[in-house]
Amino acid sequence: MTEAVKDRVIRVPVELGERSYEIRIGHNLLPSVGPAAAELGARKVAVVTDANVAALHLDTLRRSLAEAGVGISEIVLPPGEATKSFRHLEEVCAKLLEARIERGDLVVALGGGVIGDLAGFAAAILRRGVRVLQVPTSLLAQVDSSVGGKTGINMRAGKNLIGAFHQPSLVLADSSVLDTLSPREFRAGYAEVVKYGLLGDADFFDTLERDWENVFLGGTARMSAIATGCAAKAAIVARDETETGERALLNLGHTFGHALEAAVDYDGTRLVHGEGVAIGMAAAFRFSAELGHCSTGDAERVESHLRAVGLPTRVSEIPGEIGSAAHLLDLMGQDKKVKAGKLTFILVRGIGQSFIAGDVPPESVLAFLENWVRR
């Protein structure tokens, strides 16, 4: 890697008035967590992380905070989607109170999207709101979940059904920590990278088709893919922070994907979020083609790219039984985009041309799902 790449920090602003903040993307940013916490005026921080990330990266954070003279308490949780639960939310809140984290202090979410969502939610409700510094360590968290302020936990009935909007004060995305991520988790995060191309930026999708191997390798291609995704998300969030309209486009593939995640009871050995999103985006394109909104050629192109990087695109690739179409439809009924009892889908007119559809006939949905679960 060249010196220029090593030293480069890309800054993406998220413009939200008094809740504005910056996303910093660069190599070796973990040592800047201490100075950043001190600049934010925190006397002490509580670092929430999971056991995998703690073993690899917590020490760097400890040193950085100690050098900056910021006190630290540590909350280490089990890795995996099942941790985004009431049980662990209660545990985190109890430990934050035990550590006497005050409103002027900071919660530092060091980990993937599970930790970011859970720690962010705990910060949102602790003493009615404590600031959170997001330090995302998975590709998915760097390009998506650490940005935009959606926090929460899962319920049996569905994903992220209990939560709050709570924007971070800063996002520090150290792209070098992605070198320790497993290939499966890197691929899963890549699904959310592709999402930005598919939902609104056909040129970005073209670039990814050509250059995905370099994104997987690291260096400039990876950093700039993360920055492109963050800039797209920041722009949408700045216009529609609480998803009253266009923010729903960021949900491309998620109505399908979230139902699958709930159907496997958040068992990451069978399906992780990014894989559900990959299968869900392939479904959104197929469904759009069946409804006559987009060409079958585009749907095939999307599937073929997802498959080229090793992502699943079909329900049959999930190990074990997934249940009936009717069961998945029932799970979709808990989606947060449901309005007056009716499902809303994010559909497409082509690559980079997504739109919000609140008027899809329920019989078309069921007919599509009947075939989909068998594919």
Ligand SMILES: NC(=O)c1ccc[n+]([C@@H]2O[C@H](COP(=O)([O-])OP(=O)(O)OC[C@H]3O[C@@H](n4cnc5c(N)ncnc54)[C@H](O)[C@@H]3O)[C@@H](O)[C@H]2O)c1
């Ligand atoms: N809030 C949002 O806007 C938003 C957006 C997208 C996804 N999400 C949520 O994010 C979650 C998925 O996030 P995820 O894919 O990061 O999952 P995750 O947090 O479970 O992390 C994936 C795995 O990678 C490990 N890991 C993380 N960083 C690592 C590193 N640098 N080195 C080695 N291992 C590392 C973790 O321990 C875990 O086992 C889901 O719950 C999803 O709903 C939220």
Ligand SMILES: O=C(O)C(=O)C[C@@H](O)[C@H](O)[C@H](O)COP(=O)(O)O
């Ligand atoms: O930030 C958003 O808005 C998103 O929809 C991003 C998604 O990738 C993410 O998975 C989000 O958590 C889904 O939100 P939900 O409201 O459908 O739970």
Ligand SMILES: [Zn+2]
């Ligand atoms: Zn997602």
